[in-house]
Amino acid sequence: MITVPADAPAQAIWSEGRAADAVCFVRPDDYLATVRALRDDGFELCLDVCGVDYLEHPGRPLPEGVTGTRFEVVANFLSMSKRQRVRVRVMAGDDAPRVTSLFSLYAGTEAPEREVYDMFGILFDGHPDLSRILMPEDWEGHPLRKDYSVGSVPVQFKDGPGPR
Amino acid sequence: MTTQVRNVDRLDILAAGVNEGSQELKPREEVNAEELGREVGAVLRLQGLKLDPNSIDIENPDDERMIINMGPSHPSTHGVLRLMLELDGEFVMRTKAVIGYLHTGMEKTAENLSFMQGGTNVTRMDYLSPVGNETAYCLAVESLLDIDIPARATWIRMMMNELNRISSHLVWLATSGMDLGSTSMMIYGLRERELILAFFEKIAGLRLNLNYVRPGGVAADLPDGWEDDIEVICDTINDRTYEYDTLLTGQPIFRQRMIGVAPITAEEALSLGLTGPLLRSTGVAWDLRRAMPYLAYDQVEFDVIVGTYGDNFDRYAIRLNEIRESVRIIRQCLERMPSGDYRSQDPKVTPPPRARIGESMEALIHHFKLFTEGFHVPEGETYVGIESPRGELGCYLVSSGGAKPYRMHTRAPSFTNLQAVPLLMRGGSMSDTVTVISTVDPVMGEVDR
Numbered sequence: 001m002i003t004v005p006a007d008a009p010a011q012a013i014w015s016e017g018r019a020a021d022a023v024c025f026v027r028p029d030d031y032l033a034t035v036r037a038l039r040d041d042g043f044e045l046c047l048d049v050c051g052v053d054y055l056e057h058p059g060r061p062l063p064e065g066v067t068g069t070r071f072e073v074v075a076n077f078l079s080m081s082k083r084q085r086v087r088v089r090v091m092a093g094d095d096a097p098r099v100t101s102l103f104s105l106y107a108g109t110e111a112p113e114r115e116v117y118d119m120f121g122i123l124f125d126g127h128p129d130l131s132r133i134l135m136p137e138d139w140e141g142h143p144l145r146k147d148y149s150v151g152s153v154p155v156q157f158k159d160g161p162g163p164r
Numbered sequence: 165m166t167t168q169v170r171n172v173d174r175l176d177i178l179a180a181g182v183n184e185g186s187q188e189l190k191p192r193e194e195v196n197a198e199e200l201g202r203e204v205g206a207v208l209r210l211q212g213l214k215l216d217p218n219s220i221d222i223e224n225p226d227d228e229r230m231i232i233n234m235g236p237s238h239p240s241t242h243g244v245l246r247l248m249l250e251l252d253g254e255f256v257m258r259t260k261a262v263i264g265y266l267h268t269g270m271e272k273t274a275e276n277l278s279f280m281q282g283g284t285n286v287t288r289m290d291y292l293s294p295v296g297n298e299t300a301y302c303l304a305v306e307s308l309l310d311i312d313i314p315a316r317a318t319w320i321r322m323m324m325n326e327l328n329r330i331s332s333h334l335v336w337l338a339t340s341g342m343d344l345g346s347t348s349m350m351i352y353g354l355r356e357r358e359l360i361l362a363f364f365e366k367i368a369g370l371r372l373n374l375n376y377v378r379p380g381g382v383a384a385d386l387p388d389g390w391e392d393d394i395e396v397i398c399d400t401i402n403d404r405t406y407e408y409d410t411l412l413t414g415q416p417i418f419r420q421r422m423i424g425v426a427p428i429t430a431e432e433a434l435s436l437g438l439t440g441p442l443l444r445s446t447g448v449a450w451d452l453r454r455a456m457p458y459l460a461y462d463q464v465e466f467d468v469i470v471g472t473y474g475d476n477f478d479r480y481a482i483r484l485n486e487i488r489e490s491v492r493i494i495r496q497c498l499e500r501m502p503s504g505d506y507r508s509q510d511p512k513v514t515p516p517p518r519a520r521i522g523e524s525m526e527a528l529i530h531h532f533k534l535f536t537e538g539f540h541v542p543e544g545e546t547y548v549g550i551e552s553p554r555g556e557l558g559c560y561l562v563s564s565g566g567a568k569p570y571r572m573h574t575r576a577p578s579f580t581n582l583q584a585v586p587l588l589m590r591g592g593s594m595s596d597t598v599t600v601i602s603t604v605d606p607v608m609g610e611v612d613r
Contacts, residue, residue, distance in 0.1 A: 018307050018546045044434045047549070048575040050560055057564040061543060074560065076547055076575065080450055087547055108437025111583050119271075134264040134612055144272055 005041035046106035051120040055146040071097035101127040119144035189248035189260040243608030266612040274572035278538030290610035295328040296552035298377035304561040314505040317381035323497035332553040340602035381507025422477035426588040440555025445471035445478035452551035538567035578606040
């Protein structure tokens with residue numbers, strides 16, 4: 001189990017994940033302070049920032065004291081000196097998800113945060129250039145949201161109207 | 165046109181964007197200091213590396229400067245990478261990578277495939293090291309399932325991963341050799357890779373996109389005589405790496421294009437989240453196989469190759485020597501391959517043997533259910549990271565207790581490593597852009613997913 005950094009906000013809730021990872025649950029207000037405490041505690045790498053839309057799975061298991069929201073931002077941190085991974089799960093909100101950008105702490109989160117914005121529509125305060133990254137600029141909607149349908153290509157049947 | 169920096173303070177711009185414009189590189193007079201700072205690669209806000217907006221020459225549009233477009237279908241961009249370059253004469257001032265041309269929504273697709281089918285999806289992400297993708301995905305599924313994998317399956321996976329690392333690095337050597345004009349390296353690299361692909365075909369039936377590593381083990385046992393093939397592969401490739409030394413390492417033109425070109429420091433690499441050969445070239449000895457062993461890497465001997473200067477040549481030397489280290493690991497797999505099952509005998513993930521299906525109705529139903537509905541995975545979330553040829557390949561998997569992943573996210577090393585390109589190219593000459601792209605080694609299938 002991880003030793004919680006001394007200057008981490010008290011509101012953050014720590015628990016143990018699978019594969020000896022530590023998991024930290026925070027609200028958006030405490031996100032930046034928690035990550036700053038982690039960085040000062042020797043977590044050199046922010047590996048990844050990704051989003052999850054829990055629209056179809058509202059009753060997910062959460063530790064006591066954590067209120068789940070529809071959107072979550074999950075950031076993975078790695079400490080090379082301690083050989084420890086920490087996953088910070090931010091309850092980003094329901095309707096207008098919005099969290100702080102980690103760009104000021106880890107410059108490498110620039111592209112992953114743009115991807116989360118592109119795929120989920122989660123806004124990142126303080127991000128220098130929040131534009132779509134994978135989808136075209138004029139794309140409507142955010143594809144990885146659960147209420148965004150997969151779509152289909154009409155199938156040409158034998159008796160159906162032809163393409164011409 | 166006013167400043168079009170997009171952030172949450174200007175929601176109107178964020179919503180009103182109707183063209184590809186803001187993903188592209190903008191002229192200097194249209195960007196503010198912060199965005200310029202990011203684009204010139206001064207992305208480092210860590211202690212002692214603060215960005216000074218005054219040090220950036222923003223108010224000086226020069227007639228000599230021009231923005232040109234490179235790609236997406238440029239031969240040296242290794243796929244569909246599009247780079248926008250601001251040139252001052254022959255020198256690159258700013259670079260912006262525009263990606264997404266190969267985006268096929270694989271993470272969304274994964275949510276609509278069962279856990280068993282997911283392997284066919286992830287294997288197409290990093291198409292040069294498909295086994296790595298499958299391994300990360302299967303380790304994540306197995307971590308949620310909490311099942312034990314037989315030793316033989318683990319060792320087969322490890323051997324296949326290392327073979328795949330060799331074939332991926334060989335393609336890298338081949339293409340980057342060709343980028344520098346050494347067409348013979350292209351032919352030799354692909355010739356050696358052919359040995360490994362032929363072996364893959366013998367084992368898995370396919371040469372690429374194997375879907376060989378499956379949740380619970382591997383798809384099939386090794387065929388008779390695999391030891392002879394492996395010995396030929398190991399001997400041949402080990403000898404040939406010394407031929408590459410003769411061909412490239414001492415070659416004066418190659419050395420001039422590589423040594424001292426596009427260096428990066430360890431602080432910059434860590435801040436940008438780089439992993440793999442890019443990080444190791446700066447002197448940080450971080451290899452997940454050694455530092456946080458998965459599979460059976462704690463039982464084999466190998467060296468972690470580390471560079472010093474973080475330049476192109478270090479990245480080349482690391483990859484070349486990793487081929488030799490992989491050969492060492494494969495030789496140990498050959499000697500110590502355990503006997504036993506090649507997949508878990510847990511009936512939850514493994515179908516009954518073919519002979520049972522003919523005589524038992526229950527076995528038939530079991531088989532049918534496993535391949536139509538799939539197996540249910542307990543709810544939870546997990547992250548598994550492995551060392552792919554390009555860096556840390558992670559799989560973040562959320563299950564809601566059903567037969568399909570609720571969310572599958574791949575932490576693609578190329579996607580993160582690509583952020584180093586603006587920094588590496590800054591101030592370099594136009595001809596060095598080609599070597600920078602090739603030594604960063606992005607695989608666009610994995611970048612765009």
